[in-house]
Amino acid sequence: MKRSFGLSSRRVLAPVLLSFGLGCGSSSGGTTSNGVVVPEGDDDIAPMSQLDGLEGTLFNGITADAEHVYACTGQHGLRVASVDGSELKIATEGAKFPEGDGCFEVTVGPDGKIWALGPRRGEPGGWIAAFAPGAAGATIAPLVTGGTDVLADSLLVTETHVFVALGPEGLAVFQIDGEALKPVATLGGFEQALGLAISGDRLFVANGRSGVAEVDVSDPTKPAIVNETKIPGATVRRLALDGDRLYAAGLAIAAGIDISGDTPALLTPTWESHASATDVAVGENGLVFLANTEDLVVLDGSGGAPTLVGSELLPSQTKARARVISVAAIGSLAIAAEWSALWSLATAIDRPVPDMRLDRLSIDFGVANLKKGKGIVVQNLGDKPLEIAELSMDNPLFEVNLAIPGLSDATSGTIEPGGKELIQVSFEPADDQPVTALLTVKSNDPDEGTVTIKITANAGTGAQVGRPVDPNSEMVFVDSLTGNDVTLTERFNGKAVLMVYFATWCGACAQELPELQRQLNELGNPNAAVLGIAMEGDTAEQIAVFRENHGIEFDIWIDNAGNDRKLIDSGVEAFPTEFVIDREHIVVFNDPNAYAGEAFEALSKAAAKQ
Numbered sequence: 219m220k221r222s223f224g225l226s227s228r229r230v231l232a233p234v235l236l237s238f239g240l241g242c243g244s245s246s247g248g249t250t251s252n253g254v255v256v257p258e259g260d261d262d263i264a265p266m267s268q269l270d271g272l273e274g275t276l277f278n279g280i281t282a283d284a285e286h287v288y289a290c291t292g293q294h295g296l297r298v299a300s301v302d303g304s305e306l307k308i309a310t311e312g313a314k315f316p317e318g319d320g321c322f323e324v325t326v327g328p329d330g331k332i333w334a335l336g337p338r339r340g341e342p343g344g345w346i347a348a349f350a351p352g353a354a355g356a357t358i359a360p361l362v363t364g365g366t367d368v369l370a371d372s373l374l375v376t377e378t379h380v381f382v383a384l385g386p387e388g389l390a391v392f393q394i395d396g397e398a399l400k401p402v403a404t405l406g407g408f409e410q411a412l413g414l415a416i417s418g419d420r421l422f423v424a425n426g427r428s429g430v431a432e433v434d435v436s437d438p439t440k441p442a443i444v445n446e447t448k449i450p451g452a453t454v455r456r457l458a459l460d461g462d463r464l465y466a467a468g469l470a471i472a473a474g475i476d477i478s479g480d481t482p483a484l485l486t487p488t489w490e491s492h493a494s495a496t497d498v499a500v501g502e503n504g505l506v507f508l509a510n511t512e513d514l515v516v517l518d519g520s521g522g523a524p525t526l527v528g529s530e531l532l533p534s535q536t537k538a539r540a541r542v543i544s545v546a547a548i549g550s551l552a553i554a555a556e557w558s559a560l561w562s563l564a565t566a567i568d569r570p571v572p573d574m575r576l577d578r579l580s581i582d583f584g585v586a587n588l589k590k591g592k593g594i595v596v597q598n599l600g601d602k603p604l605e606i607a608e609l610s611m612d613n614p615l616f617e618v619n620l621a622i623p624g625l626s627d628a629t630s631g632t633i634e635p636g637g638k639e640l641i642q643v644s645f646e647p648a649d650d651q652p653v654t655a656l657l658t659v660k661s662n663d664p665d666e667g668t669v670t671i672k673i674t675a676n677a678g679t680g681a682q683v684g685r686p687v688d689p690n691s692e693m694v695f696v697d698s699l700t701g702n703d704v705t706l707t708e709r710f711n712g713k714a715v716l717m718v719y720f721a722t723w724c725g726a727c728a729q730e731l732p733e734l735q736r737q738l739n740e741l742g743n744p745n746a747a748v749l750g751i752a753m754e755g756d757t758a759e760q761i762a763v764f765r766e767n768h769g770i771e772f773d774i775w776i777d778n779a780g781n782d783r784k785l786i787d788s789g790v791e792a793f794p795t796e797f798v799i800d801r802e803h804i805v806v807f808n809d810p811n812a813y814a815g816e817a818f819e820a821l822s823k824a825a826a827k828q
Contacts, residue, residue, distance in 0.1 A: 262569040262600075263516055263530040264665070266551075269299065269560045276793070277555040278725030279323040279372075279497070281332075282546035287553050288332055289544075289560060290321035292723035296334065299560060301548055322725055327375040335370045335382070342766045344369040346380065346392070346399060366390055369767035372456075374414040374421070379438045381421060383411040385732075386769065389423065391438050405433065405441045413456035415464060417477060422464055424454040430466055430475060432482060447482045449473050451490075460500040463519060467495035467508050469733075472517060474524050485523040491515070492529075492575065492597065494815070496729060501547040505565060507554075509545040513575075514554045516565050528573050529599050530563060531666070532556040541726050557726055557792075572635075573600030574663040576671070581643060581657075582809065583675035584683025589646040593621075594671065596659070597638040604633040605662040609641065613655035616673060617644045645675050652676045683808055687799045693784060695751065695775035698761040704775060706749075706803060714806075714824035715747045716817055717797045719782060722756050722764040724793045731794070732768045737818050745801060746825035750774035753782075753790070800824035 277297075278290040287299040321336035322344075331348045338345055345365045366382060370390075374381045380392040380399060388406040392399035410426030419436040429452065432445035453469035462478035472495055474485040497509035504520025505527070513531045517524035532542055532554060544555040552563045577595040598604035609618045609629040620628045621640040633639055643657065657671040687693075691705045706715065718734065720727035734748050752761055752774060761774050782790040785797055785808070796817035798807035807820035 262528045262566045262571050262573075263514070263552075264564050264566070265530065265532070266562045266564050270558065276557045276721075276724055276726070277543055277560065278321065280544045280546050280553060280555045280560070281324045281326055282548050282553055283326050283330070284548065287546060287548075287560065288324045288326070288334075289555055290324050290334060290336070290725070292320045292721070292725055295320055296324065297560070301551070301553075301562070320723055322728065323370075323372050325373060325375060328377050331375075333373060333375050333380070335373050337369055337763065337767060338365065342369075342763050343367050344767070346370070346373060346382065348375075371412050372414055374416055376416065379435075381414055381416070381435070383414050383423060385410055385412065387411075389433065389441065391435075391441060393438070402439045403441055405443070407443055412454065415457040415459040417459060417462075417464075420477070422457055422459075422477075422482075424457050424466060424468065426455075426468075427453050429454055430457065430464070430482065445482055447475055447484055449484060449488065452488070455495065456497045458498040458500045458506070460504070460506075460519065465498050465500060465506050465519060465524065467498035469494045472498070472506070472508055472515075472524055474519055474522065487523055489517060489524050489526060492599070496542070497544040499545045499547040499552070501552065501565075502550045505547075505550055505552075507545045507547055507552040509542045509554060511541055514542050514545065514552060514561075514563060516552065526599060527565060528571065529575065531575075532559070532561055543726055570601045572598055572602045572604035572661070572663050574604055574659075574661050574666055574669070575599050576641075576659070576669065578671075578809070579669070580672045580809065581674070582683060583645050583673070584805070584808075585685055586645055586647050586675045589644060590675075591642060591644040594641040594643065595638055596620075596633065596641055598633040598635055600663075601635050603635065604637075606631050606633065606639075606659065607662065608658070608660040610658045610660075611643075611655055611673075612658075613653065613673075615645060615648060615653055616655045616657070617646075618642065618657055643673065645673075647675065650676055683805050685805055687797075687803050687805050688784070693781040694779055695777055695781065698752065698758045698774045698776055701758065706799070709773065710747055710749070710803075712801055713745050713747045714801050714821055715749050715799050715803075716807075716821040717749045717751055717785075717799070718817075719751045719753065719777070719790045719793060719795045721753060721793045722760045727794045728764075728768060731770055734818065735768075735770055735772060738772065741822055741825070743822070743825045746821055748772040748821075751782075752776050798824060800827065 276292045278292060280287060280289040285300060289297040321334040324334040327333055333348045335344055335346045343366055368384050368387045371383045371385050378394055382390040384390055388408045389411050391403040393402045408425050409428040411423050413424035415422045421433040421435045423431040423433060425431045429446060429448040431443050434442045434444045452471035454466045455468040458465045464475040464477050466473045470491055471488050472491060473488040476483045476485055491510060493510045493512040495508045495510050499507045504518055506517040506519045506524055508515040513529045515529045516527040518527050541557045542554055543557050546553045550565060554561045575597045581592050583590050606620055607630055611618050619642050620631045621642050653675045655673040657673055659669045688706055691707050694703050694705055697704045738748050798817055798820040800806050806824050807817055
């Protein structure tokens with residue numbers, strides 16, 4: 219039951235040699251700081267070029283130098299893209315590592331070498347390797363190699379040393395010794411060492427919920443934590459440096475930190491994210507780019523604390539909602555890795571526009587016997603008023619209105635910059651037959667002027683909200699620890715369960731599952747459980763390594779029987795995909811297009827009910 223991920227490319231495995239076409243827009247358009255023209259009428263953030271991944275490819279971390287983009291993938295090694303202003307070009311050779319099938323993170327060293335890290339094949343721990351720019355062929359022969367006993371999260375390279383963030387294990391320091399890496403130091407005392415940035419002898423570490431730690435590395439063999447900068451409400455994952463300004467990105471918040479003095483100073487206000495940033499990069503003229511899981515966000519850091527310029531949704535080549543995993547910068551161009559494609563995006567400086575964001579692009583009413591209502595939050599992330607010109611539905615069984623105070627049954631209205639309103643959708647069934655509809659939202663958003671939202675009720679044969687997930691215990695899985703057959707009723711009777719389909723090679727899953735484990739531990743409700751479900755392609759041995767590398771304690775089962783097609787009609791087509799059942803194993807959450815955090819919120823509510 220090995221399935222593809224619905225990607226449009228049909229090319230063979232390749233280091234993808236890519237030229238991002240920058241277009242030939244007219245002079246009346248907005249111009250970025252490095253001369254790229256954003257055509258008039260586009261948003262202030264405009265996608266300029268796109269490269270689909272190969273079939274089954276999911277992108278992980280990316281980096282860039284002046285001429286190339288290097289992109290890690292979960293299964294298919296490294297992709298190499300060139301940015302020369304010409305048309306899109308794709309090579310046909312593979313670029314893999316002898317240590318593993320793919321890589322998680324990649325960076326450019328001061329001497330131009332490309333450094334990558336990834337998981338060891340079939341055993342715990344990770345590998346680190348360097349190779350020459352433009353390397354291609356069936357296998358990349360590493361110039362410098364090394365490894366760690368635990369899976370690394372990120373790395374930073376200087377002329378003489380490699381610093382590696384090891385999550386809860388802290389920091390490791392290696393000396394570059396010819397063609398090998400010599401371990402010279404380790405450092406603990408971190409809540410979660412994730413991203414890294416360096417300025418002289420000052421190494422900055424993204425330290426999860428503890429903010430940002432400063433480490434003195436004047437003697438790399440004796441690193442020492444000397445400062446900690448708290449960022450209230452944030453779980454910091456990645457850092458980017460721009461002179462004496464450090465940018466921190468993570469769950470819920472992005473922030474600027476002034477490091478010009480001996481003690482770092484948090485710049486206020488921080489920017490509250492509408493999602494969860496997984497990466498950050500700095501472009502020219504103070505532009506700050508965030509891979510914000512659900513979209514690419516551009517902030518302006520030139521005036522102190524970062525402020526919002528705009529955001530851009532990147533359509534996924536899979537059927538699931540896009541996941542923007544990583545970002546790099548070349549001048550004022552943002553290079554974004556959505557998990558199924560690479561994108562280049564240009565920002566028109568000082569172009570005020572409205573920017574509409576909807577918190578979901580589909581609604582499933584599940585089983586509906588009586589009149590029910592659901593909502594869609596619409597926000598204006600731009601800096602001009604957003605005019606909702608029309609809300610319309612193509613099925614009379616559904617009603618829609620914009621919940622603006624003082625107005626009733628409104629199907630149009632204005633949302634000021636930074637504001638948000640609720641689109642209310644109600645459904646009154648005539649019978650128990652399946653029903654579908656399309657909700658159309660028309661606005662003055664320059665690049666999302668018309669958006670359609672799929673509405674369903676009593677539809678499909680999958681696990682519908684309001685129905686038992688497996689009433690006859692027909693869904694049989696394999697326990698990855700014991701090899702025994704197991705069912706939901708047998709293992710989780712009386713518990714609410716968040717089921718997450720994933721793959722061991724999926725970079726987004728490597729972030730999502732540890733976060734679910736952390737949230738489950740914090741929830742502390744014995745009536746709540748998380749269950750990882752791996753597809754047929756993952757072995758028990760690979761799952762065991764994934765568990766150890768990422769600190770996963772909850773059950774992980776293998777779906778060899780195609781149970782995913784009982785949960786979603788078409789089967790699981792992208793990772794991670796999440797479902798939630800309540801304590802009576804009634805489906806309470808089934809939305810492949812949901813935003814991060816919605817599934818766990820549903821689990822928390824379901825577990826709390828008596």
